[in-house]
Amino acid sequence: MTPLPLIPKSKHGKFADSGVAVKRKRHPNPRLAKIHRNYTVEEVAGLYGVHRNTVREWVKRGLPTSDDRRPMLILGRDLVGYLQAQRTKNKRTCQPGEIYCVRCRAPKAPAGDMADYQPLTATLGNLIAICSDCETLMYRRVSLPKLKQIRGNLDITMPQALPHIGESAQTSVNSDFR
Numbered sequence: 281m282t283p284l285p286l287i288p289k290s291k292h293g294k295f296a297d298s299g300v301a302v303k304r305k306r307h308p309n310p311r312l313a314k315i316h317r318n319y320t321v322e323e324v325a326g327l328y329g330v331h332r333n334t335v336r337e338w339v340k341r342g343l344p345t346s347d348d349r350r351p352m353l354i355l356g357r358d359l360v361g362y363l364q365a366q367r368t369k370n371k372r373t374c375q376p377g378e379i380y381c382v383r384c385r386a387p388k389a390p391a392g393d394m395a396d397y398q399p400l401t402a403t404l405g406n407l408i409a410i411c412s413d414c415e416t417l418m419y420r421r422v423s424l425p426k427l428k429q430i431r432g433n434l435d436i437t438m439p440q441a442l443p444h445i446g447e448s449a450q451t452s453v454n455s456d457f458r
C-alpha cells in the first residue's frame with residue numbers, strides 16, 4: 281500500500297503578511313478536507329487559508345453544519361461537496377422541485393420527488409433529498425416562507441415538531457425516506 285501523496289502546503293497554505301487582504305479569485309482546492317473529519321470554522325479557515333468570515337459566508341450560502349453543537353462543526357464531506365459545487369457552479373439555477381446535485385454538477389429532481397425538510401432555525405432549513413440519477417444526498421437551503429414557491433411537485437416530509445407551513449403543507453406520514 282502506498283500512502284496518499286501529501287499535498288504541498290506551500291501551494292495552498294500561504295498567508296499574505298501584509299494586513300491588506302489580497303482578493304483571490306481562485307477557489308480553494310476542495311480536496312484539502314478529509315471527508316470523515318469534522319472541522320470547526322477556525323480549522324476550515326486554517327486549512328484553506330481563508331478568513332473565518334469567509335467560512336461563515338460559505339455556511340450562509342448553504343454549506344451544511346451541525347446545528348446542534350457548539351462550536352459549530354462542518355463535516356469534511358460537506359465541505360468538499362460544497363466547494364466542488366462552488367467551483368463548478370454553472371449558470372443553471374434550480375427550478376422549483378429541483379435541488380443541486382454536487383456529483384452531477386447540475387440541478388436534479390429528487391428520487392421519487394421526495395425531500396425532507398430539516399429546520400435550522402424557526403424560519404430557515406435544508407431540503408434534503410436523494411439525486412434521482414446518482415443517489416447522492418442533495419441539500420438546498422430554504423427559508424420556510426419560500427418553501428411553497430420552490431417545492432414544485434415535491435412531497436416534503438416535515439419534522440413532527442413543525443406542525444404547519446401553510447394550507448398546502450403535506451405532512452407525509454408514510455414516508456420511510458430517511
Ligand SMILES: [Zn+2]
Binds near residue numbers: 383385412
Ligand atoms: Zn446526482
